[in-house]
Amino acid sequence: MPRFTTSLAALSLVASPIALAAQDTDAEDPYIWLEEIQGERALAQVDEWNAATEEVLTVQPEYPIAKAWAKQILDDDRQIAMPSAIYGDMVANLWRDADNPRGIWRIATLDSYRSGAPEWRTLIDVDALGREEGESWVWHGANCLAPEYRRCLISLSPGGTDADVLREFDMATGEFVSDGFTLPAAKSSVAWFDDDTLFVGTDEGEGSMTESGYPRLVRLWDRGTDFSSARQIAEGEVTDVSIGGLSVLDGETRWRFVRRGPSFWTNQISLVRDDGSTVPLPLPEDADFETVLDGYVIAKLNSAFETGSTTEQPGTLVAWSLDRVMDGETAEPFVVFRPTESQAVEQVATSENKLWVKVLDDVSGKLIELTPTASPNATGWTQRAMDLPANSTIQIAETSGKGDTAYVTVESMLTPPTLYEVPSQGPALAIASEPAQFDASKFTVEQKFATSKDGTKVPYYLARPKGATGPLPTLIHAYGGFRNAQTPKYLTAEPYRSGPLSLFWLEEGNAYVLAGIRGGGEYGPRWHEEALREKRQNSFDDFHAVADDLVANRLAEPGRIAASGRSNGGVLVGAVANQRPDLYGAIISGSPLIDMRRYNQLLAGASWMAEYGNPDVPADWAYMREWSPYQNMREGADAPAAFYYLSTLDDRVHPGHARKAAAKHEAFGQTFYYHEYKEGGHSVGADHEEDAKRAALLLAYLNREIGRGAE
Template identity: 40%
Template sequence: MRGGKLLLTALAMSAALSGTAAAQVPDGSDDPFFWLEQTEGERVDAWVAEQNGYSLGVLQGDPRYQPLHDQALAILEARDRIAVPGFNRDGTIDNFWQDQTSVRGVWRRTTLESYLSDQPQWRTILDFDALARAENANWVYKGATCQTPNDDICLISLSDGGKDAVTIREFDASTGRFVEGGFVLPESKGGATWLSNDELLVYRDFGEGSLSTSGYPLVVKRLRRGQSLDQAVEIYRGQPDDLAASAYTLRDPDGRLRAVIVERTIAYYNSERFVLTPEGLKPFALPRDAEVQALLGDRLIVRLLSDWAMPSGDSFRQGDLVAVDLDAFIADPATARGELVLRPGARDSIQDVTTTRNQLLVSLYENVRGSIYVLRPEGATEAGWTRTRLPLPENVSVGLGSTSETTDQLFVNVTGYLTPPTLYLADAAAAQTQVAKTSPERFSAEGLTVEQFQARSADGTMVPYFVVHRADMPLNGATPTLLYGYGGFQNALLPGYSATVGKLWLERGGAYVVANIRGGGEFGPAWHQAALRQNRQRTHEDFIAVAEDLIARQITSPRRLGMMGGSQGGLLVGAVLTQRPELFNAAVIQVPLFDMLRYTQIGAGASWRGEYGDPAIPEQRAWIEEYSPYQRLQAGQPYPEVFIHTSTKDDRVHPSHGRKAAARLDQLGYPVLYYENTDGGHAAGANLRETARRMALEYTYLTRRLMD
């Protein structure tokens, strides 16, 4: 315990936090660390500086920190990384690149022929380091939305320090200049989409009453070139308790506008959609939890998260990929018919869907192993469309990359825990692939192997997990082991090559474990929905089961076992820490959710009520307070020293979650390391150098806890 600090104020001592009080009064009035929910301020800034000073002193003072930092930075800044390509309509290739000289990054362009060569010749379009210097701004690039079919006129999103809120400015890639007198949208969460060359649909902060309780836009307006924001015409307004409102367009490969969709997101997995017609908005009657995936010719491709009985009599199951005729569905959804495109098996999951000019591509995982199929409606049967598997390596992860709208070419990413990334150029029409780029090994995989096991969770469900370890690892419980998990928002943890995990952990004798727990999307919508809301505890039980299984197999032991997770994964680690602390000797808690009785009042928390429930409703608060880590922290437990890190600029999961966790642990007398990056946003790293520092801090901590 580090006593005599700002933590131990008279307020903290006189109003010691109890789980009961916090659960009964979730407005923060009985929370001695409520003041840490203020983003910045003299008192908060002083507390953060004191925490950072102590934690950096401990971790950066360890002689192993600097070598770990230098190794991480060398990997992150390596110039022989694969430059991730993006097709333009004219066949050229774009790339966003960061290295030691382009710390913030550069947007650049080349031809496909040049890209496929050993030494591509790039033309710089926009240098974000130079832009930040010229404007004395802390710009972080957050993406571009370009006109169709003119790829050169784009809306560039720029974030101050990595926040989700962005400033949007019109940019001409052909000249490398921002458009004089062009569209400029001041900082806000939200976005914009091109309606025509001179019109946008904008969803952002338009002033009082235009944001939801989650802090996201409720209002969609049409903005014409030359108009000020207050002259934009409102076309939709949601309800204050909705999550957000947004808009997007559906276009054919030639750029012709097929439909304009306005989406009212009531909550996660619950959206109303409307199609914009000359007469105004008309309901677009898809199931509220369906996911629009792509437009192939006249067919709209939709993924179902629940069963769908169409008025026409067609019916489909949860997890199905379904096609409907777009024009017929808009004209009369009561008579429109549906087609089954693909029905995954019980241990399968559709991870991604995209199109080239004429082909539909699906990334399908079978027991967490990837493949890519080309699907065609010709010869369709009751079992779904015909499908052809692209010739790619097996037992790896495969990811759909950028696709061409003018040909049937696409890029495919292939990787595994011990397989460095390989980029393939595929011809979907011919079902052919060729290696386009390979990444060199970043760590020595000699003597390493990957195994997949299953653990039995508390309710009997078998939960798969991967272990990356030395083939000659002794089964005596002595191997330092890092267990990673997430378990939420249908996000699947798929096998992938992590050069930093390999270099900073595996090469040094550690084992790395990834748990495919419920709440994720490894086995489709049902795997996710099994751990929603009142069933969130299943996520924690699955993770605990994996930890127990690792110990039972004598791969590791509680003395050598640590856990790591970020955001929802930070909540997972916090919950497991308070429930089964005796299983672990280290916990890295990254940009976490932690106070779940107040999460809807902090940052963008209200937007996640569909995932966790609403603590303002007594019945739902009862589910949440059973596991909310902040309220469950108590004295006399075998908590290990934990490492919590977050970012001041995180406007999604507010840094106060991590701050209050550290403050409460310290108040209770536990050792704790806390680091708050003043930039970086929810990604906790606005540039490569900050990312390298974060990684070095994490693995220095893990070395001290698990390897020493």
Template identity: 35%
Template sequence: MTSSFAQDHADALLWLEPPYSEQALQWAQRATQNSIKVLQSSKRYAGLLAELTQINASAGQVSEIAFAGHLAVRLHKTASHPRGLLQTATRAKEGLGRWKTVLDVGALGASEGKDYSLYWSNASCLAHHYERCLLDLHEAGGDEAELREFDLSTGRFVEGGFALARSRYTATWVDADTLLVGHTLGDAPRTMTGHPAQALLWKRGTALEKARPVLSIPAGNAKFQALPAGHHGQAVLVQVVDYTTFVLHRVMADGSVRKLELPTALKFGFAANAQRVFAMLGSAETLNGELVPADSLIAARLDAGLGEQSSVELVYRAKPGEVVDSVFGIHVSDQSVAVPMRSGLSLWVDVARLENGRWQSRRVVEPVPGVSSSVVGSGGGVDGFVILSSGFLTPPVQEWVRGDGQHTVLERQPAQFDASGLRVELCKAKSRDGQVVEYFRVGPKQTAGKPVPTLITGYGAFGISMGPGYFTTGFSGAAFGGATLKLWLERGGALVVPAIRGGGEYGAEWHRSAMREKRQNSYDDFHAVAESLIQGGYTDRARLGVFGTSNGGLLAAVAGTQRPELYGAIVSDVPLADMLRFPEMGEGPAWINEYGDPKNPLDAAWLSQYSPVQNVRKGQDYPAFLVTVATTDNRVGPGHARKLAKRLMDVDAKVLFLEPDGGGHSVSDSLQRPDMMAMRATFFIDTLMGPLPAAR
């Protein structure tokens, strides 16, 4: 249980929560400067930074390709253009033409005195020519953004086009002259999480203040999402009650709104075309008189009449041990839907088409051990999908899989390091309650009987699963440390990625088994993997480190405070850390359904049992900690990381703290912040691999 000393000290740290208070910023800046001095004084730092810079220059990041009419589009990030170049190429049956830059995001920011990042999706482009797109420009990595209408064909912003000043917003095309939009500018209604609470129809050429309200959601909801639906005078509004409960509405250009006859217990991740909206079941449901299991994929016809439940179609029935992977998401074209599938740690892709009134699926990408395949591009007026496949040791390839099943390679990245001495293994551990936990182990083929320096990472919440991925790929690569993973593996280190409860590796029930009062299951699974590695002789406490981001940062912090005897080093990145205060920071209210409500005494009791800030104690031998966050992280908020670091400092634990002012919730980016990631690599290598040998 939490000691009175710990709780008293946690309460005394409320001054660290406001992101921009003078006292908190001064503390964060001092702690950051002190930590930079320590990390950059290491004999390894300069060499690691040079290596990381060279990797960035030669490899960069994989630029996911999507289609927009006759064009292919990508946001291409390199060491010289870390903010990205928005580029187009002509699309032909045999592949792609030469890439042409239509927007330099970094140059745009420099010209306006702003630190812009572009979040790109071809769903932002207007059918049927796909030239007019709604660009989502974020400043300093924060979640608030500007909206601007851009013309891909001219490479210019549309004069007098749609534009929104920076706020939390959601928007999509209804037709060429109408947007479905929500924003938080001025006194616009907001939800408890700070997202828009009112949906508007905004006509071209009119002031935003004249936009027509069409639907308001309760302030107690998390938010709503505007989803494109073919741009034929309609859009779909996804009402996110919480992250397990959703209500979907069809919004027409005339302002009429109709609630769709779908179950509300769904998994996050929706897609729509002009005919249907597609969703994944979060629990078993009776549809059209038939019991359909959780994790199945369903579709609702958008043209169905009110109350017509027969409009709900079963696209894919989940089989025992198989689920639709909600992380990589479903993607649709006009004629078909791509379904990323998984069975535990095995992943593949099916495509379903409606044939003779029934949905029929076929395999388009087979499962390969240690490799994941995800759909990164769809729609855009093309019957087919762009599928990205990569693994821990398998360089990425992007293929265009057409409606007739033919595959065309669009881009294949060469190997960025020699993996011949490495292998990927699928291993198992047994958790405290007997649950078997599978995990990937990536490391040297030959260990010479010596303990291997090993890093473990995980997530274990919100039904989010972690799959294999090369270090240059987007979501997966960043989750494993980006280019710093190459530095680690080349020095003889290993990486372990477990499928712990709370994630989505085995479907909705696997997620629910670590929600709220069952949260400890997730941590027990993680500790069990660590114990199996140590007891099996693969590594030892002095060589075992943990890292994680966001909820994974919470996981890392819990690992180091709950079982300090197991771990030698912890990196807790943009974490939640004070679980008795999380609804008061960032978007915390949206996560009460996942974690519990600390204002409820029963919930507070279980939250306090693992909350890192409340469980730091005097006299404990803690592993070395590096806590990282950005001042501009308005998703979780920097207060959690500050309080965790300060609590550890107060009990004389070994802790370093880095808080740059920009970067938002994605601050740990090896391409945009190589110095910060080189310091992180230095921390792990110095702590877990020992000092450099003395020069002879």
């Protein structure tokens, strides 16, 4: 196995193991220089690590085959043209294929789309625009003003960063508006106030951004005026996460709001009158603002809440009358939907008259249609469960603004995505399906439950070759944070940002596991709460429990299990590798958080202190110190071989996390692999070529470390 210890830059600063084991302060960390994102020395080190990784892995026999196959799958022009938005009687789509790696934004009539033969009209060719302007544009979306949908705010990212350039676009002419609204690259918050006015929060220089790197001020910017004259209507504190405006068209009424986020998990939301003045909403600060329908604002509770004589439990959907709030009356909420103990509300969307709720029931998707009654606060909302395939992952892709139709995808690990048109009346209709990319009859998938250290039952999905007996090399992927549930997707699109890695791994005779550990949203707010801050160890214990359950049932064996996670998952896999090096032989760590002592000082890190804790507060650092991956790395040959993949241009999770971890591995003489793309942002890959390469590199790595090649 390779030992990447040849770096002159790293060798010149190798500290003693005792010094490396401390690093509770900046002065004790010899690798802070790697946090200089575009630093010449840091980038030279990155280039060296990248080259060392590619030198070892690209010569493996499976690499060229896997890369070509991944590219073929990702570029397959038989993919579903997913609706990114429905604009009246038109549907929009961003199409990416081999000829259009950055994408084409296009529209077609809804009637032609439903027929299966959409007549597309190209609006923006992102690749051509980038060539014309000499920029590496990555599409970050369009916000088109209802109900005419003529004017749109287009977000383009240079290289895939979270910072976007904003431009106004005219749907009718198919061109950018020459004298329209524009903003330079920044982490802006922009929304329509009306035809000629925007809510804008952006980087205006000193004092305009929070410590988390997001807007602190909200202004109303009128068309044809200089932004410097835009009127401020709201502001947050510098310690907040962010503040921004938004508007929702509800029938003929446009409701406008300002949302201030004092922390990642709290919001103070106010209605905005036509004159820009505000009225606070009575939502609990920790509730999730979901949508507006029929004059009611709908929110999901994340803690118990008193509604009259009843205490509603976390996860419940409740509603308040906006007219009463606007009139200054005391508005009592009423219940819209109560999930059962095994359910979690994961998605909420509206059509013209209906509320569509996607729930997880033991991590299996269900779609429920809710209709407000004549007096919804007195008699509740009627509900109907929609007839869709069971034991699947369901995703609401889009809903119609006129009429009551939802477009949802249904898939499983072995069943490719199918797009259904789900009308308010009548059966769901399959209107498009992706082709099968592999022979599903060769594999089996079953849901199992492991028992965690405190007795909690932890769900996981296990995929194996059909007929396989005994332990197999096993890849376990999980997330365990920020209320994000892990649901089983088709094996060509599992959650690595690396395309079909899980499929390739199974095709070689191995096993793949998707674990729903605590910290996520698999069972609603309680599942998240049980791994928050000082309870974070529960998510690590859940992951260990899944691995131990596989070993106990002779499905896997210690040392031949790989732990995989992205972003917050970097904290997860770094912690479990440190805690149980006997159990894991490899870790895949994508765009990872690792140094929890300094994370709040790096890019958007300060915004996540409500999730993890504040390391500058001694009481918080006391528990974080127990599991922070960077501080708990130790020398020793038993450390699992790590593969770090990330992007230089990630302006959300700082690349210094992975760089410094790699430097420590190098100082300890431990096996590690490293691949840092220069573009791609937090998603890493800017196009399918990069995604395919990453899938092939990771497959070659897994084979060397825990697969057949490791024997």
